[in-house]
Amino acid sequence: MIAIVGGGPAGCLMALMLARRGHQVEVFERSPDPREVPPESGRSINLALAARGLRALREAGMEQRLADLLVKMPGRMIHEPGASDRFVPYGQREHEVIYSISRAALTARLIEAARELPNVRLHFNQRCTGYSGHGRIHLVDAADGREYEVQAPRVIGADGGGSVLRQALASRLGFTVREDRLEHDYKELVIPTLHGRPQLAMHALHIWPRGGFMLIALPNSDGSFTATLFLAREGSPGFGQLTSATQVREFFASEFPQALELIPDLTAQFAAHRQGFLGTVHCPVWHEGEQLLLIGDAAHAIVPFHGQGMNCAFEDCGVLDTLLLADPHTAFSRFQIERHADCEAIAAMALENYEEMRDTVLDPRFQRQKALSLELERRHPARFIPRYSMVMFHDEIPYAVAQERGRLQQQILDALTATPDDVDWALADRLVGELPPLPQP
Ligand SMILES: Cc1cc2nc3c(=O)[nH]c(=O)nc-3n(C[C@H](O)[C@H](O)[C@H](O)COP(=O)(O)OP(=O)(O)OC[C@H]3O[C@@H](n4cnc5c(N)ncnc54)[C@H](O)[C@@H]3O)c2cc1C
Incomplete structure (x- = not known):
């Protein structure tokens, strides 16, 4: 049996993936069933879904079941004072779009799909209050205030940015979590x-x-x-x-x-x-042996400016599913090794994107570099992909690779736009040609 604490996007998708592999899954969620109670007003009503999230949903057999909820967003519409509205496409291929999806509807569909499987049980109104090792979680039933304990061979903490399990893990193993509030x-x-x-x-x-x-x-x-x-x-x-x-x-x-x-x-x-x-949560340790593991925002909450928090949480689910299949005895420790650098990378890129969205989109040099990036991608599709596109449309490129590659590409863009003169294409082709090829899908 695997116990999951938190029935948000990550907890529900993880439950679905594990149940499809034949595991018995018990999900403990502190809130009521979202299909019965409307969400609190003013709480992140819709989310941007991109390639990484879509891939994980596809792997869980959910893509078609969500199709009617997706609203395509092929680009940004920028509204500047005193100027006409400007539409800037996110990518340049037809499939390079992101989607808006209702958080509540998405979670409800994941819950419905999980409910169809005989080996998943969802327990709503059950708040986790702590973890005392050996797979023992402590819970309170909101209906009558009853306190009880559940012991599971494995526990997955998907209890979001304010994770109780993260706090318990930190105090059990004696490490410090850095929470940088914006x-x-x-x-x-x-x-x-x-x-x-x-x-x-x-x-x-x-x-x-x-x-x-x-x-x-x-x-x-x-x-x-x-x-x-x-x-x-x-x-x-x-x-x-x-x-x-x-x-x-x-x-x-x-x-x-x-x-x-x-x-x-x-x-x-x-x-x-x-x-x-x-805020951003920097948690240095995500697991205790092979008994407890944090995923999603519980492990690595990030600011929302790249629209990647849930996408990253869904990617976590896909990675963990694969690792459990490959070797259940090392899956939790391997998860930390495989994901930590990537999650730190997207945390940093999400912060940088805030500046881009609120500020640099107005800068003419930034706009010139954006157009140049797209042209370089057209000329060298295997070597130059704009960083935004790597993050949003290329799930085969890990976040850490996108970050490092983005840094190198930015140096090239800066060199090519150092003066207002026309771009030196011979130099551009040489500089991009010197970059190593990117991971292919
Ligand atoms: C304003 C805003 C906009 C965003 N926009 C985007 C976007 O466009 N695209 C994107 O990809 N991401 C976006 N995000 C991030 C995204 O919301 C999160 O990354 C995502 O919800 C993480 O999913 P999760 O399941 O890990 O955590 P959560 O969604 O936080 O779910 C955690 C679940 O655990 C439950 N829980 C918490 N504590 C306990 C407990 N003690 N016991 C039992 N249950 C518990 C909660 O009730 C909840 O259901 C945005 C975030 C914000 C704040």
């Missing part, structure tokens, strides 16, 4: 449909970059959008200054006037929705 928080707002129609172009991730802060919006399958404001907690502008309806209205009128038109009850939503915090 100085920026977020708040989600819903852009409703107007007369049943979407108010923005559906097939794009919308960004209103303002240098230092930004608003983004992802489409939902019903034509509404979920917008997210990312803004400093303190300072000016900052959430700390937005405590009254007047302050909120004035801030949006000056920075995002379009949002006031799109969201009639903006100030009410602003007051009602929770202000969420963001």
